[in-house]
Structures are given as structure tokens and as C-alpha cells.
Amino acid sequence: xxxxxxILMENEAGALSRVAGLFSARAYNIESLTVxxxxxxxxxxxxxxxxxxxxxxxxxxxxxxxxxxxxxxxxLNDGRFIERELMLVKVKATGPFRDEMKRMCDIFRxxxxxxxxxxxxxxxxxxxxxxxxxxxxxDNAAILETVRTGAxxxxxxxxxxxx
Amino acid sequence: xxxxxAEIVIRCLHEENVKFVFGxxxxxxxNIYDAIFxxxxxxxILVRHEQAAVHAADAYARATGDVGVALVTSGxxxxxxxxxxxxxxxxxxxxxxxxxxxxxxxxxLDAFQEVDMIGITRPCVKHNFLVxxxxxxxxxxxxxxFIAATGRPGxxxxxxxxxxxxxxxxxxxxxSVELRSYTPILKGHSGQIKKAIKLMLDAKRPMIYAxxxxxxxxxxxxxxxxxxxxxxxxxxxxxxxxxxxxxxxQFVGMLGMHGTLEANMAMQDCDVLVAIGARFDDRVIGNPExxxxxxxxxxxxxxxxxxxxxxxxxxxxxxxxxQSVLTEMNELLDAETRAPDAVALKAWWTQIxxxxxxxxxxxxxxxxxxxxxYVIEKLWEVTKGDAYVTSDVGxxxxxxxxxxxxxxxxxxxxxxxxGTMGVGLPYAMGVQFADPTAQVAxxxxxxxxxxxxxxxxTCKQFHLPIKVILLNNRYLGMVRQWQQFFYENxxxxxxxxxxxxxxxxxxxxxxxxMNIEKPGDVEGALTEAFNLKDRFVFMNFLTDQNENVFPMxxxxxxxxxxxxxxxx
Numbered sequence: 001x002x003x004x005x006x007i008l009m010e011n012e013a014g015a016l017s018r019v020a021g022l023f024s025a026r027a028y029n030i031e032s033l034t035v036x037x038x039x040x041x042x043x044x045x046x047x048x049x050x051x052x053x054x055x056x057x058x059x060x061x062x063x064x065x066x067x068x069x070x071x072x073x074x075x076l077n078d079g080r081f082i083e084r085e086l087m088l089v090k091v092k093a094t095g096p097f098r099d100e101m102k103r104m105c106d107i108f109r110x111x112x113x114x115x116x117x118x119x120x121x122x123x124x125x126x127x128x129x130x131x132x133x134x135x136x137x138x139d140n141a142a143i144l145e146t147v148r149t150g151a152x153x154x155x156x157x158x159x160x161x162x163x
Numbered sequence: 164x165x166x167x168x169a170e171i172v173i174r175c176l177h178e179e180n181v182k183f184v185f186g187x188x189x190x191x192x193x194n195i196y197d198a199i200f201x202x203x204x205x206x207x208i209l210v211r212h213e214q215a216a217v218h219a220a221d222a223y224a225r226a227t228g229d230v231g232v233a234l235v236t237s238g239x240x241x242x243x244x245x246x247x248x249x250x251x252x253x254x255x256x257x258x259x260x261x262x263x264x265x266x267x268x269x270x271x272l273d274a275f276q277e278v279d280m281i282g283i284t285r286p287c288v289k290h291n292f293l294v295x296x297x298x299x300x301x302x303x304x305x306x307x308x309f310i311a312a313t314g315r316p317g318x319x320x321x322x323x324x325x326x327x328x329x330x331x332x333x334x335x336x337x338x339s340v341e342l343r344s345y346t347p348i349l350k351g352h353s354g355q356i357k358k359a360i361k362l363m364l365d366a367k368r369p370m371i372y373a374x375x376x377x378x379x380x381x382x383x384x385x386x387x388x389x390x391x392x393x394x395x396x397x398x399x400x401x402x403x404x405x406x407x408x409x410x411x412x413q414f415v416g417m418l419g420m421h422g423t424l425e426a427n428m429a430m431q432d433c434d435v436l437v438a439i440g441a442r443f444d445d446r447v448i449g450n451p452e453x454x455x456x457x458x459x460x461x462x463x464x465x466x467x468x469x470x471x472x473x474x475x476x477x478x479x480x481x482x483x484x485x486q487s488v489l490t491e492m493n494e495l496l497d498a499e500t501r502a503p504d505a506v507a508l509k510a511w512w513t514q515i516x517x518x519x520x521x522x523x524x525x526x527x528x529x530x531x532x533x534x535x536x537y538v539i540e541k542l543w544e545v546t547k548g549d550a551y552v553t554s555d556v557g558x559x560x561x562x563x564x565x566x567x568x569x570x571x572x573x574x575x576x577x578x579x580x581x582g583t584m585g586v587g588l589p590y591a592m593g594v595q596f597a598d599p600t601a602q603v604a605x606x607x608x609x610x611x612x613x614x615x616x617x618x619x620x621t622c623k624q625f626h627l628p629i630k631v632i633l634l635n636n637r638y639l640g641m642v643r644q645w646q647q648f649f650y651e652n653x654x655x656x657x658x659x660x661x662x663x664x665x666x667x668x669x670x671x672x673x674x675x676x677m678n679i680e681k682p683g684d685v686e687g688a689l690t691e692a693f694n695l696k697d698r699f700v701f702m703n704f705l706t707d708q709n710e711n712v713f714p715m716x717x718x719x720x721x722x723x724x725x726x727x728x729x730x731x
Contacts, residue, residue, distance in 0.1 A: 010344060014281060014293075025286050055472070062469035068290040068310060071344040163343070 032150030189236025191263025217247020222593030238276030253580025289317030314347030351483030370433035375402030376440015453721025555611030585614030669701035
């Protein structure tokens with residue numbers, strides 16, 4: 001099953017490689033990984049999307065907690081949470097595609113952030129599955145380039161991951 | 164007053180009361196070695212290869228419980244240390260390894276003797292640090308010792324660029340250190356401990372399975388107390404030997420791949436299993452699916468939460484320091500009115516004695532060729548069971564574990580997790596430095612001993628009266644055994660040809676060498692060697708080439724699928 005794991009860690013050189021190294025050394029999956037500093041400059045927040053049996057996820061959480069640089073770990077799937085990912089897609093916008101792309105972008109509540117003679121660049125945010133759905137809805141031949149940030153997640157309501 | 168970074172490193176080691184630093188100099192650590200030259204609070208032990216420096220520091224830590232310290236230069240010095248670091252990591256040994264690094268401005272430029280030590284060691288250390296500012300040396304060193312020694316212990320690498328050790332700064336050693344991201348749990352959950360006590364008192368076929376955590380956590384006394392008051396059988400893992408006295412009647416021997424029949428059968432058939440500082444390693448429980456063919460309730464005490472339910476799902480996990488948890492258990496039992504079920508326990512012991520009666524460690528005592536088991540038995544007798552025994556890895560290691568009855572913790576020093584050939588001699592060095600007057604025996608094979616044979620020179624320099632017990636069967640014995648069993652006798656590259664004359668080799672370093680070729684000479688030679696109290700003695704025992712290690716649970720099989728020697 002897919003899990004989104006949030007990690008607060010020391011904002012130090014090498015901390016990212018400790019986490020990435022742990023996943024590869026123990027053969028855990030990483031679907032996506034994002035990391036950036038938080039409002040507290042000494043801390044980074046990482047979001048990892050992974051998958052595995054309950055036993056594997058339990059081990060992942062324990063092994064993450066064991067890393068000295070890791071301050072806190074939260075499996076967002078243990079409660080209610082919101083997941084968002086940002087995607088930029090460059091699509092063909094020539095002939096019939098030009099109107100079609102604008103329409104699809106509107107349906108998925110994306111924004112066209114760059115317009116060129118032959119292409120649009122569309123910005124879209126949402127859950128990973130919404131972004132997948134958008135890509136599926138497009139004619140594959142129309143997609144020139146995609147770039148995705150990987151998921152970020154946050155607990156709903158009072159679920160707060162903070163020191 | 165400002166002092167150099169190198170002097171700060173040395174002062175940190177003084178503050179940590181370090182007595183020995185095992186190391187090897189080189190370009191990137193010249194500043195540190197210059198600072199060592201003018202101090203005498205710790206002794207620097209010059210080894211002949213950096214791998215041996217880390218192994219010796221590791222053994223020092225195993226024997227004393229203190230943090231071992233090694234010092235190596237950058238590049239090849241650092242990479243040579245890796246096997247030692249990985250060995251210590253797998254067995255949870257507290258170490259601080261200081262490595263030199265090229266000067267800060269040269270990092271990343273493929274400088275001479277540059278290697279990314281932080282990157283290379285990341286998967287085999289508890290933590291590592293690159294010191295990029297002289298002001299950070301003292302706090303980093305303090306953190307390194309703290310992390311190495313607490314929680315589940317392990318090696319910590321401190322990588323220090325050469326320019327940092329040359330700069331000047333004031334020195335102040337922090338009294339304590341706090342890491343918001345690292346707070347090891349000491350005390351076990353009281354509710355879980357009570358639950359465990361109840362299960363133990365209700366058990367019909369209880370079993371205590373104690374590992375290296377008991378030795379490392381200095382919990383041997385508490386283990387003996389709880390086991391003896393309850394009357395439960397006890398088995399030790401390879402790493403746990405000595406954690407419970409082997410000559411006690413409740414001890415059923417080591418368990419696992421080469422464990423005793425009684426230990427493995429009791430492990431399989433028990434109804435309540437108390438795992439203490441052990442991790443259900445693949446060499447211990449064999450095939451996990453087979454292990455669960457029988458139902459049992461498992462209580463697991465370990466300081467490392469990630470060791471719990473890793474290979475085997477447990478029922479009552481207790482995260483905490485084994486000594487603290489066992490103490491609390493003993494206190495609860497002091498106040499307890501109930502006692503274990505005497506009738507059930509008696510029936511259980513009858514069953515265990517039946518297994519024990521099979522005498523699974525018997526071997527041919529009438530052989531005209533020296534049997535390796537016999538050498539270990541005699542070693543135990545001659546040293547009155549009170550030696551430190553280090554070993555290398557292979558058949559000799561298993562025989563030492565099976566036939567030397569360790570009654571005290573920290574006496575059996577071997578590479579359990581990583582299985583590193585070549586540790587034996589440097590381990591013996593570390594132990595002899597820790598306890599200069601102790602009897603130290605290095606049980607080894609002709610394959611393993613040649614992996615760090617250069618340390619005969621270090622032993623000469625420091626007059627270490629180690630006794631090397633070489634069980635020489637001219638084969639990489641464990642490899643040959645597997646080839647015999649599982650590869651239809653195709654002994655691919657397992658014959659050790661062109662061996663040196665070990666007696667002459669030892670003598671060339673100024674040591675005493677002995678060849679022992681007949682069973683009748685074994686005891687006399689051992690006695691003679693151990694009477695040479697101030698000499699290093701290299702004993703070359705020509706042993707039976709065809710002897711195999713039994714019992715054996717073949718790879719992938721279950722504990723009760725154990726094979727005894729008599730069955731082949």
C-alpha cells in the first residue's frame with residue numbers, strides 16, 4: 001500500500017543522502033521524495049512517498065527514526081491528511097490542439113503560465129492521482145515535457161508535525 | 164590560549180579518558196600525530212595496517228565496555244579502516260574512528276589521497292561527522308563519544324580535514340551534549356514488563372534466548388538472577404556467549420546454525436520465548452516460516468526499536484536497555500507471590516534432558532589425528548576456563564564457540580554479524596592491551612590468520628604475550644564443508660596451498676613457534692605455551708582435514724531440521 005511519510009530532520013549537509021541511502025541499502029521503494037527547509041532554518045521537512053506491506057512500512061519508520069539527523073517521523077496515512085503535488089507540463093498548442101489544451105487545462109483547474117507559438121506550459125496542482133489523470137486525459141502525442149515535484153503532505157486539522 | 168586543531172583533538176581524547184589510540188600515520192593526520200608526540204596521557208599503538216587498528220580498538224571496546232578509538236589518515240588509510248568499521252557496526256560495538264581528510268579547499272577536487280569518507284562509511288556507521296570549522300571539533304568529538312556509547316552502541320566516524328587541525332582556536336570541552344534528534348530509550352514500558360512477567364509465570368515450556376545485548380549492556384548479573392529464580396532454560400547466541408555461565412546446568416548451549424540440538428529444539432518447541440538483546444538473525448532461527456510452524460508467545464527486550472519485529476513478529480515488545488528492563492523484572496518478581504508451574508517445568512526439563520542426552524557435541528576421541536574440538540577442550544582446561552578467547556571466522560570459530568565454556572561476559576571476542584576473517588590477531592591485541600596480565604588466546608585458521616598476519620610485528624613491538632591457537636587443516640574449512648555438503652565435493656579454491664612454515668615465521672618476529680602434530684602432545688604444548696607468560700607463542704596444530712562442524716542447520720532449513728554428526 002502507498003504511504004506518505006513526513007520527516008523533520010536537521011538541516012545539515014548529508015542528511016538527505018542518509019535518508020536516500022537508507023532506502024536503497026534496505027531495498028525500500030521511493031516513489032517520490034521532496035525536501036526543503038522549514039520556517040525554522042535548522043530543520044528540513046521531507047516528504048517521501050513509498051509503498052510496502054505493513055511490516056515494511058513499520059521497519060521504514062523505525063529505521064528512519066534511528067538516523068541521528070532525523071528529529072521526527074510521521075506516517076501521514078495513520079490519520080487524515082492532505083496531499084499536493086505541483087506539475088508543469090509543456091504541451092503542443094498548434095492547430096486543433098490550441099483550443100483543446102486550453103479546455104483541458106480549465107477542466108483540471110490548471111493555469112497556462114507560458115505561451116509560445118507552438119506550445120503552452122500548464123501548471124497544475126493536486127494529488128498525485130489527479131496529476132496522473134490529467135496526463136492520461138491528454139493525447140500522448142501532445143505532451144512535450146512534464147516535470148513533477150513529488151508529493152508534499154500535511155495532516156488535517158490538529159495533526160501537526162513540529163518540534 | 165589558542166591551541167591548534169590537532170591539539171584540540173588530543174585534548175578531547177584526554178577529556179574522554181581514552182587510554183589507547185590504535186592508528187597509523189599519514190599525510191592528512193600529520194598535525195594530529197605531531198600533537199600525539201608531545202603527550203603521554205594515552206598510548207598510541209602503531210599497527211601494521213589500518214584494518215587492524217580498527218579491529219584492535221573494537222576488541223578493546225568489547226573487552227572493557229569503553230569506547231575504542233582508532234586514528235587513520237585520509238584516502239587509503241580511511242578505506243583500509245572500512246572492514247573494521249563495518250565489523251563493529253554489525254556487532255554494535257562503540258567506536259570512535261578519527262580519519263584525516265584532505266584540506267578543506269581541496270575537497271572534491273580529486274586531491275591526492277582523497278576519498279569521500281563520509282559517503283563511504285554512511286551505510287556502516289551509527290553516525291559520521293565531517294568537521295569543517297575548528298570551533299566544531301570539541302562539540303563534534305563530544306557528540307561522537309556520546310552517540311557511540313549510548314543506546315544501541317556503534318561506530319562513529321569523525322573526518323577532519325588537514326587545514327582544520329592546523330588552525331588555532333580556544334579549547335573548551337562541553338560537559339554534556341544534547342541532541343534533540345537522538346534520545347535513546349533506557350527504561351522499558353512498565354505495562355509491557357508486567358505483561359511479560361505474567362506470560363513467563365504462565366509458561367509451560369519457557370525458554371530464554373539471550374544475545375549480545377546482554378554482554379554489551381552489562382546485564383549478565385540480572386540475567387543469571389532472573390533465569391535461576393525461574394528455573395528456565397537459557398541459550399546464548401554466538402554474540403551472547405558468556406552472558407550466561409556455560410557451566411551452569413540451566414545453560415543448554417549456543418543455538419542456531421551450529422547450535423546444540425537441545426538449544427535449537429527447545430527454541431522451536433517452547434511456548435513462551437523471552438528474547439533478550441538478540442535479533443532473530445538468519446543464522447539463529449534459520450527459516451522464519453519453519454520457525455512459525457509452532458505457536459509460541461514471544462517477548463522481545465531490545466534497546467533498538469528497529470530490531471523488534473524485523474524478521475520475526477513478536478507479541479510483547481519491550482524497548483529499553485536490557486539491564487534496566489531485567490532489573491525491573493527482578494524487582495517485580497521479588498514482590499510476586501506466584502511461582503512458575505513446577506510440574507510443567509519439570510516435564511519440560513525432562514524433554515530437554517532427553518535432547519541433551521543425545522550428546523550432540525560428541526566426536527571421535529580415539530583419533531590418531533588431532534581433532535580440532537579436542538584442542539579447544541584442552542585449551543579450556545589449561546586456561547581454567549578463564550581466558551579471553553578471540554577467534555577468526557570459519558570452522559575454528561564455531562568449535563571455539565561450542566567447546567570453550569565461557570562463564571563470564573566479554574571473554575569471547577569474535578566477529579558475529581559481519582563474519583570478518585582476519586579479526587582474530589588484532590582482536591587479541593586489543594584485548595591484551597585492555598588486560599595486560601590476562602591469558603589471551605587467538606583461535607584461528609590458516610586462512611584467517613594470513614589475512615592480518617602482519618600484526619605479528621605489532622605484537623613484537625609491544626611485547627604482547629598472546630597465544631595463537633592455529634587449527635591448521637590446510638583448507639578453508641567452512642567453505643570446504645559447504646562444498647562437501649552442497650556442491651558434491653567440488654572443493655573449488657578452498658585448499659590452502661603453499662602455507663608458510665608458521666614456526667619459522669613466528670621466530671622471525673622473535674616469537675615462540677610450536678608445531679603440534681599428535682593428539683598426545685596437545686595438552687603438554689598448551690601448558691608449556693601458557694607457562695611462557697611473557698612470550699607470544701604461535702601454536703600450529705595440524706588438525707584433521709576432514710572434520711566438519713556439527714550439529715548443523717542447513718541454510719534455509721528450520722531449527723528442528725538440525726543434522727547431527729552421527730546422522731551422516
